[in-house]
Amino acid sequence: MPQTLYDKLWQNHVVHTEEDGTALLYIDRHLVHEVTSPQAFEGLKLANRKLWRVSSIVATADHNTPTDHWEDGIKDPISRLQVETLDANIKEFGALAYFPFKDARQGIVHVMGPENGATLPGMTVVCGDSHTSTHGAFACLAHGIGTSEVEHVMATQCLLQKKSKSMLVRVDGKLGAGLSGKDIALAIIGKIGTAGGTGYAIEFGGEAIRALSMEGRMTLCNMAIEGGARAGMVAVDDNTINYLKGRPFAPKPEQWDAAVAYWRTLVSDEGAEFDRVVVLDAAEIQPQVTWGTSPEMVTTIDGAVPSPDDFADPVKREGVARALQYMGLTPRTPMSEIAIDKVFIGSCTNSRIEDLREAAAVAKGKHVAPNVKLAMVVPGSGVVKRQAEAEGLDKVFKDAGFEWREPGCSMCLAMNADRLEPGERCASTSNRNFEGRQGNGGRTHLVSPAMAAAAAIAGHFADVRKLS
Amino acid sequence: MKKFTQLNGLVAPLDRANVDTDAIIPKQFLKSIKRSGFGPNAFDEWRYLDHGEPGMDNSKRPLNPDFVLNKPRYQGASVLLVRDNFGCGSSREHAPWALEDYGFRAIIGPSFADIFFNNSFKNGLLPIKLPEAEVDVIFKQIEEHVGYSLDIDLDKQTITRPDGKVIGFEIDGFRKHCLLNGLDDIGLTLQKADLIKAFEAKRRVEQPWLFA
Numbered sequence: 001m002p003q004t005l006y007d008k009l010w011q012n013h014v015v016h017t018e019e020d021g022t023a024l025l026y027i028d029r030h031l032v033h034e035v036t037s038p039q040a041f042e043g044l045k046l047a048n049r050k051l052w053r054v055s056s057i058v059a060t061a062d063h064n065t066p067t068d069h070w071e072d073g074i075k076d077p078i079s080r081l082q083v084e085t086l087d088a089n090i091k092e093f094g095a096l097a098y099f100p101f102k103d104a105r106q107g108i109v110h111v112m113g114p115e116n117g118a119t120l121p122g123m124t125v126v127c128g129d130s131h132t133s134t135h136g137a138f139a140c141l142a143h144g145i146g147t148s149e150v151e152h153v154m155a156t157q158c159l160l161q162k163k164s165k166s167m168l169v170r171v172d173g174k175l176g177a178g179l180s181g182k183d184i185a186l187a188i189i190g191k192i193g194t195a196g197g198t199g200y201a202i203e204f205g206g207e208a209i210r211a212l213s214m215e216g217r218m219t220l221c222n223m224a225i226e227g228g229a230r231a232g233m234v235a236v237d238d239n240t241i242n243y244l245k246g247r248p249f250a251p252k253p254e255q256w257d258a259a260v261a262y263w264r265t266l267v268s269d270e271g272a273e274f275d276r277v278v279v280l281d282a283a284e285i286q287p288q289v290t291w292g293t294s295p296e297m298v299t300t301i302d303g304a305v306p307s308p309d310d311f312a313d314p315v316k317r318e319g320v321a322r323a324l325q326y327m328g329l330t331p332r333t334p335m336s337e338i339a340i341d342k343v344f345i346g347s348c349t350n351s352r353i354e355d356l357r358e359a360a361a362v363a364k365g366k367h368v369a370p371n372v373k374l375a376m377v378v379p380g381s382g383v384v385k386r387q388a389e390a391e392g393l394d395k396v397f398k399d400a401g402f403e404w405r406e407p408g409c410s411m412c413l414a415m416n417a418d419r420l421e422p423g424e425r426c427a428s429t430s431n432r433n434f435e436g437r438q439g440n441g442g443r444t445h446l447v448s449p450a451m452a453a454a455a456a457i458a459g460h461f462a463d464v465r466k467l468s
Numbered sequence: 469m470k471k472f473t474q475l476n477g478l479v480a481p482l483d484r485a486n487v488d489t490d491a492i493i494p495k496q497f498l499k500s501i502k503r504s505g506f507g508p509n510a511f512d513e514w515r516y517l518d519h520g521e522p523g524m525d526n527s528k529r530p531l532n533p534d535f536v537l538n539k540p541r542y543q544g545a546s547v548l549l550v551r552d553n554f555g556c557g558s559s560r561e562h563a564p565w566a567l568e569d570y571g572f573r574a575i576i577g578p579s580f581a582d583i584f585f586n587n588s589f590k591n592g593l594l595p596i597k598l599p600e601a602e603v604d605v606i607f608k609q610i611e612e613h614v615g616y617s618l619d620i621d622l623d624k625q626t627i628t629r630p631d632g633k634v635i636g637f638e639i640d641g642f643r644k645h646c647l648l649n650g651l652d653d654i655g656l657t658l659q660k661a662d663l664i665k666a667f668e669a670k671r672r673v674e675q676p677w678l679f680a
Contacts, residue, residue: 015660015663015664015667016660016663018641018642019641020640020641020642021640022640022642022643024657024660024663024664026664026667026668026671028678035498035499035560036559036560036561038501039501039502039503039561042501042503047654049654052664053668055679055680063498064499076499078499078500078522078523079499081499081501082499082500082501085501096680120677120678122675123678128559128561129558129559130557130558130559130583132559143583144559144583145559145583145586146559146560146561146564146583146586146587146590147503147561148561148587148590148591148653149586149587149590151654152653152654152657155654155657155658156654156657156658156661156664157664157668158657158664160642160653160657162640164582194486194553194556195486195552195553195556195579195581198553198579198580198581198582199582225557225583226557228553228556228581228582229582230582230583249680250677251677251680252677252680255676255677258677259675259677262675294486294488315483315484315485315551315552316485318483318484319484319485319486322484413490413495413558414495415495415496415498415499432488432490432557432558434488434490434491434557435490435491435513436490436491436494436513437490437495440494440513440519
């Protein structure tokens with residue numbers, strides 16, 4: 001019987017299946033960061049357990065780390081303790097690799113993993129972080145887990161799981177100029193809703209997905225969780241293989257050909273059946289901007305803020321009214337008339353080299369608008385930062401009035417000092433526009449890196465395709 | 469893990485869809501390296517009028533009188549009634565830790581986000597999916613009856629309403645078994661250590677590049 005990519009990945013990792021269908025799934029790669037691991041390590045210590053396989057662990061500190069004045073260390077004592085706890089735990093338990101605060105290869109866990117070749121096709125990848133779905137771009141079965149499961153994987157190298165249903169999201173045709181994986185991701189979530197993927201593993205396919213770079217695919221899979229799907233994935237092709245060649249943890253030359261031969265099988269078979277198929281036409285996708293407090297509350301740059309009256313369902317109507325109140329928006333306001341206070345280019349969604357190139361191309365030779373209090377660029381990792389600097393992107397941003405920061409999660413979730421003040425409105429390349437996500441009372445609009453740069457220059461949301 | 473067998477609990481209604489885990493426990497509290505003590509900060513931004521930070525004396529903070537959990541009639545609630553897609557967003561297990569520490573033992577709603585749903589079971593917190601129409605009825609009944617409580621029987625997989633109506637619910641056999649007996653997953657899995665070792669040995673031969 002023809003199999004989907006998800007079927008193959010699943011089947012390849014089942015150690016045992018219980019009577020009710022709960023499977024014991026083998027985990028190849030366990031990514032670890034400081035926020036969701038301390039309680040798991042403590043659990044191991046209390047039970048006198050060790051890591052099942054030290055070489056499966058790749059760790060970094062990213063959520064709490066500051067993005068400026070690294071020479072001063074981490075000022076917040078509670079944040080510092082959490083980062084130092086990870087240092088101590090890795091020292092005690094071990095890891096294949098650890099990139100601590102200030103390390104040259106430190107970065108956001110979902111940027112650091114792939115760029116080091118720690119994420120390989122056919123792997124199961126887990127992390128105590130919902131955006132682990134990012135790694136599905138490499139034809140991995142990758143998803144976020146809670147801290148109890150982090151401890152379970154540490155102790156047993158396995159996870160108890162039930163197989164999800166399968167969904168194919170096919171994006172046919174060609175994406176227009178000025179658009180990116182972020183616009184595709186938001187357009188999909190706008191179509192299926194934030195719970196549309198609940199209970200499913202999503203495979204993204206079709207011409208527009210094949211045409212995406214690995215960076216674009218990572219952006220797309222990263223946001224599978226915002227559509228409710230724990231896992232998103234893309235089949236292996238030349239892009240996947242070319243990206244991996246020469247990465248530090250990629251297969252050694254003598255294993256490379258065997259690995260590639262296996263990876264080439266990691267595609268859905270012709271005629272494989274999915275439980276649900278959603279089709280989008282790439283040519284119809286326009287630059288996306290969110291207006292509310294859930295990623296599904298999204299429209300195009302040509303669109304306007306909706307009215308609660310547009311929604312028949314009372315729960316939805318109430319939700320929209322509450323969102324508009326929180327966001328300080330009036331129904332029918334054109335998106336392009338909404339002025340912004342801050343701009344954040346970064347996060348595990350959009351902080352890779354290609355994202356920075358796209359934003360820099362828009363910012364080049366222009367200047368951040370006077371009403372924008374802060375426009376910051378936070379590279380996803382030390383590796384991305386150095387690459388960007390080698391290309392002169394840092395200079396482009398700084399000349400245009402952007403701040404060029406050190407890598408980390410930063411204002412995506414504001415666990416460090418980077419945050420919105422109450423009422424501040426932000427054009428953000430991150431993944432969540434939830435209430436308070438970027439700071440208590442902060443108002444987040446999700447956009448692509450190019451659209452964030454365009455908003456910074458214009459001082460309000462603007463169509464990057466029309467920016468002169 | 470705490471066992472869950474039966475519960476007769478006061479029900480508090482949280483009438484909004486897509487309640488995310490950032491709302492259940494805001495990020496500043498995730499800096500803790502402990503797994504307890506999150507209850508006073510559950511729904512922090514909705515529950516208090518000021519901005520909460522770790523280390524504050526929460527008993528001295530101004531409460532938001534409009535937030536449902538602050539209403540006198542819902543004090544002591546152990547069942548939370550919710551809308552669609554509860555627990556979406558971040559995978560932080562601090563969300564079920566906070567709800568459990570607050571005093572909730574069960575959450576009833578039409579749908580839950582996958583990771584949150586899974587995390588709840590690991591903490592003796594029972595998430596129950598009911599059809600939307602059933603959830604609507606309970607929301608309405610709560611409004612009409614102060615002190616509204618439900619009887620939940622995990623073994624029988626039933627919820628009994630005060631009006632005597634019994635509603636059945638589904639749960640995976642394995643999760644039910646673990647919850648009824650308060651079993652530690654890790655201990656159970658380690659009973660299969662030989663199977664895991666055999667699987668790993670085979671994998672090491674077939675895909676040696678995964679074991680660099």
